[in-house]
Amino acid sequence: MPELVLELNGQTWTLDPSRAYTLGRDPQGDVVIEDARVSWRHATVRWGGRSWVIEDHGSTNGTYVQGRRLQQLELAPGMSVHLGNATDGPQLTFSGGAPGGGGQPGGAYSAAQAAPQQAQAAPQAVPGQAQQQPGAGWAGQQQAGWQQPPQGAHPQQAQMPQQAQQPQYAQQAPGGQYAQQQMPQQAPPQQQMAPQQMQQPAPAQQQMPQMQPQGAPGVPPQGGPGAQHGAQQPGGDRSPTTFHQLSLGRIMRIGRALENELVVSDLQVSRHHAEFRASPDGRCEIHDLGSHNGTYVNGQPLPKSGSAVITPQDIVGVGHSTFRLVGDRLEEFVDTGEVSFSARNLTVKVDGGKVILNNVTFGVPEKSLIGVIGPSGSGKSTLLRALTGYRPADAGEVLYDNRNLYKQFAELRQRIGLVPQDDILHKELKVRTALRYAAKLRFPGDVAEAERNARVEEVLAELKLDIHADKRVTSLSGGQRKRVSVALELLTKPSLIFLDEPTSGLDPGMDRDVMQLLRGMADDGRTVLVVTHSVAELQLCDKLLVMAPGGGVAYFGPPEEALNFFGYDSWADVFSAFENYRDYDWMGRWQGSQHYQMYAADLDNAAANAANAPGAPHPGTAQQPDPYGQALQPSRLQKPQSWGSQLWTLIRRYVSVISSDRAFLVLSFVTPLLLGLVSTLMPSEYGLTAPMGKTNGDAGPILLILAIGACFSGAANSVRELIKERVIYERERATGLSRSAYLMSKVIVLGVVAAIQGVLMCAVGFFPRDLPEEGLLVTNPAIEMGLVMMVLGATSMMFGLIISSLVKTSEKTMILLVLFAVVQVVFTGILFKLFDSPGVEQLAWLMPSRWAIAALGTTTELGRLMPQDKTDPTNVDPLWEHSLDQWAMDVGILVVMGVLCGFVVIRLLRRHEPEIMRK
Ligand SMILES: Nc1ncnc2c1ncn2[C@@H]1O[C@H](COP(=O)(O)OP(=O)(O)OP(=O)(O)O)[C@@H](O)[C@H]1O
Numbered sequence: 012m013p014e015l016v017l018e019l020n021g022q023t024w025t026l027d028p029s030r031a032y033t034l035g036r037d038p039q040g041d042v043v044i045e046d047a048r049v050s051w052r053h054a055t056v057r058w059g060g061r062s063w064v065i066e067d068h069g070s071t072n073g074t075y076v077q078g079r080r081l082q083q084l085e086l087a088p089g090m091s092v093h094l095g096n097a098t099d100g101p102q103l104t105f106s107g108g109a110p111g112g113g114g115q116p117g118g119a120y121s122a123a124q125a126a127p128q129q130a131q132a133a134p135q136a137v138p139g140q141a142q143q144q145p146g147a148g149w150a151g152q153q154q155a156g157w158q159q160p161p162q163g164a165h166p167q168q169a170q171m172p173q174q175a176q177q178p179q180y181a182q183q184a185p186g187g188q189y190a191q192q193q194m195p196q197q198a199p200p201q202q203q204m205a206p207q208q209m210q211q212p213a214p215a216q217q218q219m220p221q222m223q224p225q226g227a228p229g230v231p232p233q234g235g236p237g238a239q240h241g242a243q244q245p246g247g248d249r250s251p252t253t254f255h256q257l258s259l260g261r262i263m264r265i266g267r268a269l270e271n272e273l274v275v276s277d278l279q280v281s282r283h284h285a286e287f288r289a290s291p292d293g294r295c296e297i298h299d300l301g302s303h304n305g306t307y308v309n310g311q312p313l314p315k316s317g318s319a320v321i322t323p324q325d326i327v328g329v330g331h332s333t334f335r336l337v338g339d340r341l342e343e344f345v346d347t348g349e350v351s352f353s354a355r356n357l358t359v360k361v362d363g364g365k366v367i368l369n370n371v372t373f374g375v376p377e378k379s380l381i382g383v384i385g386p387s388g389s390g391k392s393t394l395l396r397a398l399t400g401y402r403p404a405d406a407g408e409v410l411y412d413n414r415n416l417y418k419q420f421a422e423l424r425q426r427i428g429l430v431p432q433d434d435i436l437h438k439e440l441k442v443r444t445a446l447r448y449a450a451k452l453r454f455p456g457d458v459a460e461a462e463r464n465a466r467v468e469e470v471l472a473e474l475k476l477d478i479h480a481d482k483r484v485t486s487l488s489g490g491q492r493k494r495v496s497v498a499l500e501l502l503t504k505p506s507l508i509f510l511d512e513p514t515s516g517l518d519p520g521m522d523r524d525v526m527q528l529l530r531g532m533a534d535d536g537r538t539v540l541v542v543t544h545s546v547a548e549l550q551l552c553d554k555l556l557v558m559a560p561g562g563g564v565a566y567f568g569p570p571e572e573a574l575n576f577f578g579y580d581s582w583a584d585v586f587s588a589f590e591n592y593r594d595y596d597w598m599g600r601w602q603g604s605q606h607y608q609m610y611a612a613d614l615d616n617a618a619a620n621a622a623n624a625p626g627a628p629h630p631g632t633a634q635q636p637d638p639y640g641q642a643l644q645p646s647r648l649q650k651p652q653s654w655g656s657q658l659w660t661l662i663r664r665y666v667s668v669i670s671s672d673r674a675f676l677v678l679s680f681v682t683p684l685l686l687g688l689v690s691t692l693m694p695s696e697y698g699l700t701a702p703m704g705k706t707n708g709d710a711g712p713i714l715l716i717l718a719i720g721a722c723f724s725g726a727a728n729s730v731r732e733l734i735k736e737r738v739i740y741e742r743e744r745a746t747g748l749s750r751s752a753y754l755m756s757k758v759i760v761l762g763v764v765a766a767i768q769g770v771l772m773c774a775v776g777f778f779p780r781d782l783p784e785e786g787l788l789v790t791n792p793a794i795e796m797g798l799v800m801m802v803l804g805a806t807s808m809m810f811g812l813i814i815s816s817l818v819k820t821s822e823k824t825m826i827l828l829v830l831f832a833v834v835q836v837v838f839t840g841i842l843f844k845l846f847d848s849p850g851v852e853q854l855a856w857l858m859p860s861r862w863a864i865a866a867l868g869t870t871t872e873l874g875r876l877m878p879q880d881k882t883d884p885t886n887v888d889p890l891w892e893h894s895l896d897q898w899a900m901d902v903g904i905l906v907v908m909g910v911l912c913g914f915v916v917i918r919l920l921r922r923h924e925p926e927i928m929r930k
Pocket residue numbers: 361362367385386387388389390391392393394
C-alpha cells in the first residue's frame with residue numbers, strides 16, 4: 012500500500028492509506044492550516060483504492076490545482092494543491108502518491124522542486140483568479156482583512172469625475188471629509204478587485220462561462236483543456252460532483268429509488284425520474300419517465316414522458332442536479348447552493364413609458380448576502396420582482412450561475428426561494444402543520460409522507476423553530492414568524508433566497524436576529540438578497556446595493572464603504588439627500604466613481620459585449636426562443652403534484668384553517684340561525700301558503716328575508732378569501748400550484764359551508780310557517796325550497812369570490828359586499844314588478860336573488876299568493892309559474908350563473924400571479 016507524503020510550509024506528513032486525513036483550520040484535524048481563507052474542515056486526503064484522492068468538503072474558498080477549483084482529484088506525484096486561493100492560498104505538495112506508490116517512495120517532495128513545476132503548470136494563475144472565490148466567505152474576508160482599503164491616492168484620482176459631480180452638500184458634509192475618504196478607495200489592492208475580476212471577460216478558462224452566449228450557458232468548448240477535470244461546466248467554475256460511465260447500448264435511469272442506476276437523494280426528483288439511453292450508434296437520449304417536477308434540456312422542460320437527443324453542448328437538469336455528456340460519460344453537477352448571481356442592465360418601464368428601474372447591474376459570487384436599500388419608491392420591490400422572474404425586466408437579463416433566468420425559468424424557478432413582505436403561511440395553523448402542507452404541495456407526488464415530514468423536521472431544527480413547532484403561527488413573535496416563512500422556502504433547498512423587507516415592523520433585537528439568520532444562511536452556501544428599510548445591521552451583508560430615486564443604482568459595494576462613498580455620517584443623511592436632490596444624477600455619480608470601476612463596470616461591459624455579439628439573445632429574453640428551439644410556454648411549467656392531489660391537499664388545508672378559526676365557525680353557523688329566526692318575527696297568518704281564493708302578501712317578504720340572508724352569508728364567507736391569501740397564492744402559483752385546483756378547493760369548502768347555512772336558515776325559518784302541501788320536484792316542499800336556498804348560497808359565494816379577486820385590499824370587500832346584498836334586495840321581484848319592465852327585467856336576470864325567489868315562487872305559487880298586477884291578477888311573473896319545468900329552469904340558471912362566476916374568478920386570478928406565468 013503506497014504511502015503519501017504531504018508537504019506544507021516546510022513541514023511534511025507521511026500519510027497512511029489505511030485512514031483518511033482531514034485538512035483545515037480545525038485544531039482537532041490531522042493537518043492544521045492556520046489561514047483565514049481555509050475552511051474549518053476544508054478537505055480530506057485518503058487512499059481511494061487505486062490512487063490517493065483529495066476531496067474538498069464544500070469549503071468556502073475552494074481547493075485548486077493549476078488554478079482550477081476542484082471537488083475531488085486523484086493525486087499524482089509532484090502535484091501542488093492550493094487551499095483557499097488559487098494562487099497564494101496555502102500550498103500542499105504531494106509526493107509518492109501515484110498508483111502503486113510510483114512517485115518517489117518514501118521521499119518527501121521538496122518545496123523547491125515543486126515550485127518551478129507550479130509556475131509552469133499554472134500560467135493563468137493571475138491575481139484575478141483569486142477572485143473566482145473572492146473569499147466569498149464573509150468571515151474569511153473579514154479575517155483576512157481583504158476589505159481594508161490601502162492608504163494612498165491612486166494616480167487616476169485626478170481624472171475621476173466623481174468629485175466634480177459631487178453635489179455641493181456632499182462636498183461640505185460631513186466635515187469636508189469626502190475627498191479624503193475617497194482617496195483610499197481609489198487604489199484597491201488586488202484582493203479588492205475581487206468581484207469585478209470574477210466577471211471579467213478574460214480569456215482564462217474559469218471566466219469563460221461568464222462570457223458564453225446565453226444559448227449555451229456554461230458549456231465549455233469541446234475537448235478544451237480542463238474538460239476532463241470539469242473545470243468548466245453548467246455551474247461556472249466548479250468541478251463535477253460525480254462522473255457516471257455511460258456505455259453504448261446501456262440505459263441509465265435516474266431517480267430517488269434505490270433500484271435506479273443513478274440514485275439522486277433529492278426530494279425534488281421523482282422515484283423514477285428519467286433515463287439516459289445510449290444507443291449503439293453513439294447517440295444519447297434523455298427520456299422523461301413522467302416525472303413530477305420535469306426533466307429539462309437547456310432549461311426547457313421535456314414533455315411528460317418525452318425524449319430528446321442530447322449532445323455534449325446540452326445541459327440536462329433533474330432536480331438540483333445538472334448533467335452533461337462528455338465522451339462516454341456523464342458529468343453530474345449538484346447545485347448545493349454555491350452559485351453566482353448577477354443582474355445586467357435591468358430596466359423596467361410601466362405604462363406610459365415611465366422608467367421605474369433604470370439599467371441596474373450588479374453581480375455577486377456564491378454564498379453572498381446582499382442588502383438592498385433605498386428611499387421609498389426607488390424601485391426596490393420592482394427590482395426584486397425582476398430578479399425573481401415575477402415581473403421580468405423589459406430589458407436586461409438575470410443570470411443564475413450564468414444561466415438566463417427568464418429563459419430557463421421553468422427549471423430555475425425551483426432553485427429560487429422568495430419570502431415576500433407578508434407572511435406566506437396560514438396564521439391559524441400550527442407551525443409544523445403549515446410546513447407539512449407546504450411540503451405536500453411543493454414536493455413531487457411520489458415523495459412519501461415520512462420523507463416530507465423528515466425534511467420539515469430538518470428545516471425546523473435548522474432554523475431553531477423546533478420548540479415552536481406546535482404553536483400556532485399567530486402566537487409567534489414577528490421575528491419567529493419571519494423564520495417560519497424562511498423555513499417554508501428552505502424546504503426545497505433553494506440556492507438563491509430573496510426576502511422583501513423581512514424586518515419591517517420588528518424591534519431592533521429581532522431585526523438583528525433575522526439579519527443574523529440570513530448571514531448564517533449565506534455562510535451555509537446560499538446566496539441571499541434582502542430588501543430592507545433597516546440600516547442597523549447592514550454590516551452583516553457582503554455587498555450593499557443602494558437604489559436612488561428613479562430606480563437607478565446609487566452605490567454597489569461593501570457596506571462599510573458606503574457612507575464614505577456618499578460622504579455622510581449616517582444613512583438618515585444619505586436618504587435626506589436623496590429626497591432633497593431628487594433630480595440629481597445619482598446614477599451618473601455612481602457610474603463615474605471608482606467603486607463602479609471596482610464592482611460593476613466589468614459586468615456592464617460584459618453585458619454590452621454579450622448584447623453585441625452575433626447571435627446574442629435580445630434583452631428581455633423571456634420571449635426569446637430557447638436554445639432548444641422553443642419559446643418558454645408558461646403552460647409547460649411542471650406541477651409537482653397531480654391536479655387531484657393538489658385539490659385534496661388544498662381542501663384539507665382549508666378545512667384545517669377554517670376549523671382552527673373558532674370565530675369564523677361560530678359566525679358561519681350562528682348567522683344563518685339568526686337570519687332564519689329574524690324571518691320568523693314577521694307575523695303571518697298563512698305563512699308561505701294561502702287558502703284557495705285568498706292572497707297572502709306576507710309570503711313575499713318572508714321569502715325575501717330568507718333569500719337575502721342566503722345571498723349575504725354566502726358572499727360574506729368568500730368575499731375575503733382570495734384577497735387575504737393573495738400573497739400565498741402568488742408564491743404557491745410560482746412553485747407549481749394549479750389555479751383551477753386552488754379555486755375548486757375554495758368552491759368545494761365554501762360551497763359546503765353555504766349549503767349548511769342554507770339548511771340551517773330554512774330549518775329555523777320554515778319551522779313555524781305553513782308550507783304548501785307538496786313541492787314540484789319532491790313531495791316535501793321544505794326540502795325543495797331548502798335545495799334552492801343551498802344553490803343560492805353557493806352562487807352568492809361565487810359572487811363573493813369575484814369581489815375578492817377584484818379588489819386590491821380587504822377593506823374594500825365590505826363596501827362591495829353591502830352593495831351586492833342591497834342590489835339583490837332590489838332585484839328579487841318582491842318589492843316591485845320586474846316583468847314587463849324592459850331594461851330592468853333584463854338587468855334582473857343577472858341577479859341570483861331573482862332566480863332564487865323565482866324558484867321559491869314556483870313551489871309556493873307566489874304569483875297566486877302575491878299578485879303584482881293589480882289590474883289583472885292572472886298576469887303573474889312568468890318566472891314564478893307553478894310548474895316543474897319553470898322550477899328547473901330557475902334553479903338551472905342559478906347553477907349556470909355560479910359556474911360562469913367560476914370562469915370569471917379563474918380569469919381574475921391570473922392577475923395575481925407572477926407575470927412570467929401569465930405570458
Ligand atoms: N405598475 C406600476 N405602474 C406605475 N408605476 C409603478 C408601478 N409599479 C411601481 N410603480 C412606481 O415605481 C416606483 C418604484 O416602486 P417600488 O414599489 O418598486 O418602490 P420601492 O422602493 O419598493 O418602494 P417602497 O420602499 O415604498 O416599498 C414607485 O414610484 C411606484 O409608484
